[in-house]
Amino acid sequence: MLNIQLARKYSRAIFEIAQEEDKLVEYGKELSEVRQGLESVPQAMAFLSNPQVDQKVKKGFLKKIFEGKISKDMYHFLMLLVDKRRFMLLGTIDDQYHAYANEARGILIADVTTAIPAGKKQQKAIAEKLEQVTGKKVELRLHENKALIGGVVVKIGDRRIDGSVAGRLETLKNELLANK
Structure with missing residues (x-):
């Protein structure tokens, strides 16, 4: 239950940024692409979710994959998830983000x-x-x-x-x- 509440807070944060910048669809696509890309390699998600792996190593890994390929806000959001040790919530955050975005767009x-x-x-x-x-x-x-x-x-x-x-x-x- 705590993980769902945390995921809602993080998804709400990125949703509000996307809404302010009028980029609900773009951020939703980016978030889903990041999720799908990382989930397609189970070792990547296990690596990023492992509390024993140093944060700097995780950030270096994400930097190699995503820097310059996704928006700065989305990139910094991924770094925040690493800093706060919440990367394992990425799938739930993505799902909740889309629920917020669809509600805001009347879908x-x-x-x-x-x-x-x-x-x-x-x-x-x-x-x-x-x-x-x-x-x-x-x-x-x-x-x-x-x-x-x-x-x-x-x-x-x-x-x-x-x-x-x-x-x-x-x-x-x-x-x-x-x-x-």
Whole structure:
């Protein structure tokens, strides 16, 4: 729980800097690229998160990789994470940053699960319908689950809309069992 609270503070800090500079999207991309790059090499994250590794060595490592390739603010933010021994929170900070940025931009994230991959037309139709219903811009995160048989399950925040064949069969089963 403490780590989540710390991650929120750090993500809030970089979010506020990005908002002041009107660079919410740019900083979000940079933060995600840094995270993905480092997480693609598990040894790098283990190295940067290891409390026994000297801070100067960690900073030298980050300098070789990122100096001049990302914004100065993002570079200094990474150095701050090293100084405060919070680098292991990078993934959570990235996730929370995007939540803050999406909220500030009026964007909702909808997790859409289908039995087979949704085509571009389907994705557009789902997004338009959700935008109509919510009154906000919606970005889709697509998932697949063959157990749905057909249809779609949408989750936005704590709301879940089950339009799947499996969901309808489960509802029918429960109704039949209740009428015994």
